[in-house]
Structure formats: structure tokens, C-alpha cells
Amino acid sequence: MESVEKEADREVNREDNQNTGRKDNRDAGSDRKKILITDDSELNRTILINILGDDYDVVEATNGEEAIAILKDQGDTIDLLLLDYVMPKMDGFQVLNEMSRFRWKVDIPVIIISAENDQSFIVKAYELGASDYITRPFNSILVRHRVESIMRLHLNEKKMVDLAVSQITEKHQNNSMMVHILSGIVEFRNGESGRHILNVQTITEMLVREFMRISDQYRFSEEEIVMIPTAAALHDIGKISIPSSILNKPGALTHAEFTVMKAHTTEGYTMLRSIKTYRDKPLIQMASGVCRWHHERFNGKGYPDGLVGDDIPIAAQIVSLADVYDALSSERCYKKAYSHELTMRMILKGECGVFNPLLIECLKNLANVIPERLRDASPERAYKEDIQRIIENTLRSE
Amino acid sequence: MTIREMYEATGADYDDVLARLMGKEELVKRLVLKYDKDPNYDKLKNAISINSYQDAFEAAHTIKGLAANLGFARLYTASAALTEKLRAQAYEDLAPLFEDVCRAQEELLEKIEAVDD
């Protein structure tokens, strides 16, 4: 017994010095795979360590919160998660939910272990994204086998997805590149941070996913989910027709100047709709709507048309909230950057107008992950993630 | 007594446990002796005494899982029944099921006590 505990301690200590290990060199070959065992019962962890400890490196978490903290810290080095269901603080399903919020589930397969053997419970586990389910009492041989095959399966799928991603990326990158160049030109001319478009895209996508999670009001297809952030990239494209003396004016705009500024919405709409060849394409339809209505407000107090509630297309509603968040939290020619906390407070107090309450709910739910996601985002990464998701979904629906 | 005798004395299937734990007698013994110090039974007793049912559910559920894996048949049956009662929030008639768990636990600890080191 003594030795098991020492072994475990050593493992945990070793972990502390290893946070810099990246996933990429992990696949190099002879490296031992690493498993995170999450169970509130020490004895249960001991049993699993005895079964798996010879073949794998093991890290332990004693509850869901601890597991999330470890994943946040060193998720890059973990190859599989063994997850108990009933735990204090945060149960196994809540951990799965958190993981999908952070998009870790794509990288780390999860096996739920529980004494629950109710069918509906097991189905729920799979629905939440668990790769496999083991009931207690389990057989050690079965545990080893499942762990090994889930890891192999996951690695194969990852290889396949990576391959497809690189091929599709090759083909379609020009497309996305043009959108980025175009929006980049506008951004540059606006004197914006250079990350504004990317931030708006990142927040838009997070909001879309969270919106789907909490509400049945809209069912976006995977293609639409990719399309909304692309449309978001074009939201301010109409600014190209606004004189830069107004665009980059440090102080407040006069009434007349503001009237000119407001026209960037209809200008963008007209620009995109005037391209006859593409006018009917879903992306152009959506993007032109986003251009025109991303300054509308839910109570009808926005511009240019004063649309109310869900008369404003949902894509434009989402982009407008993302736009406001990033405008507040970034530096602009007329203001300093506000902290995430102050930004949230101002939006929630309605200082930037009224938004769809459901979207506000989404923003609140995402509040503590947004700053981190914005720091991590890059155009290449966002693009690759989009493609990856489309492929994963295609594979899954086959 | 030996570990096998201990299992047989509690009406459990030792060979089944052994088979599930890689046939390692030494490992089964270590885990069984460790069960002695597992805090979940105390947690359960405590939670029941103050009507803290969510904690009681968690502890009962964990005991059920442990008993399943370690092949403690009686404790498994008793704790499984208690877990379901707690899940169904049928708190009025918990007492007899809780007493079953207590009896199974005490009988088990008594037998574990008697295992030679």
C-alpha cells in the first residue's frame, strides 16, 4: 500500500515540473501515455492505479473541479480521462459539459466509470460525449482493454481528421484568406487593434454554440456555425466608404458626423448585395444582413432601421453583442481599453443598449472563459478548428 | 484467517474478485485491508444522522461502487438499495435500509479484522 501512495505522490510531483510538455512531442513514439483518474474515493483510485499504473503514467484528481483545473493546466499532456460520475462539488456529467465548453473533448477521450447501470444514464453519458462507459464491478482486463482501444481509436481518428484538414485547408484556404485580407484592410483603415475582427469572430462563435446549448430556438447547421463568424468578419466593411477624418477622429463625433458614420451599415449591405454573381449565396446573404443590422438593438433603439426583437436576424444580434464586447475591452482612438470585468458590468447594466436576453444569458455563462479564448485565438487556428469540426461532424454522421 | 476464508465467511465469491483483479491475491488483500480506513461509511453515518441527504447519497453510491469492485456481496446489495431510496428521495423509510448497510459493514469489518497480515 505504502508503495502505491508514494508512486502516486511522485507522479503528482513529477507533474508539477512538467507543465511545459506539449502534446506534439507526446506522439513521438516511445512516450508513455498519460491518464487522468478522477474519483473522489481514494480506494477506487488505488484500484485503477494498480490496474493501469504499470503501462501508463497516472495523474489523480479527487473531484470534478480538480479535474478541470488539471486539464486547464496540463491538458496538453493528458491522453485519456477516466471519470467517476457521482462526486461532490462537480459530478462527471458536469465535467463533460465543462470540457465541451472549452472544446477539450475533441482532444481528450473520456471513459465514464460508475456503479450506475441504468440504460438511460449510460445513453446520457454517450450523448454528452463520453467515448466509453464502464460499470462497476469492472474486470481489470476489460478496463485495460477499453483504455487501450479508446486511445488507439482516438489517435486514428485524429490522424484521419488531421489528414483531411490539411487537404481541405489547401483547397479552401484562399477563400478564407480573401475574407481576412478584405476585413483586415478595413480594420487597418479604422485604426483598430488588428485583433478586432478576430475577437469578434471568436466571441461570435462562442455565443452561437452557447446559444444552441441553452435554447432550442435556432438549430444552426455546422456550416452555418462556420458561416456566422465569417460573416462577422465583414460586419464593418461598409466603413471603407466613410472618410478617415471621421473614422479616426479621437474625440466625440458631431451629430452630422455620426449620421455619416451610421451609414457604414447600409453601405456594407449595398456593397455586398451589388455583387450580382454572389448575391444569392448564403454567405453573402448572411453577411449583408450582419453589415446592415449589427447596430440594431433588441428594443428597437438601434440603427439604421430600428428593427425590434427577433425581426433583427439572429446572426446580426450575435455579432452586435460580440462587437460591443470587443469595442469596450479594446483600445480605440476615442477610448482606453476597459477590463473584462468592467466591460461585462457595462453590458449587463445596459449601457450599450438592449440585447436579446437569451444572448445576455450566453455571455454571462461564457464570462470566465472569454478572456482566455481571446488570448489563445489566431486566424490559422480558428480556421483549422472550423474545418476540423466540419470533418468530425461528417465522420460522425456517417 | 486467509483472504479467501474471509470472503467465504461473508458469503461472497472470492474467485470472481480475484479474476477481476488480475488474479493477484496480494493486490486483493492490500485493497481489502485498505477498505478498513475508507471514510465513506463514516460519512454516510454522519450524513444520515443530520439528514443531509445529498451527502448521504454520494457516500452510499461510493460504497456501492467499492463493494461492487471488491466483491463485498452483502454490503453491495444493502448499499445499492439505500442508494436507490436516496435517489428517489423516499426519506421516510430510509431507516431499515440504512440499518442493513450498518449490519453488512460491521460484519465485513469484523471479518477483515480477522484476516492475518
Ligand SMILES: [Fe+2]
Ligand atoms: Fe459597426
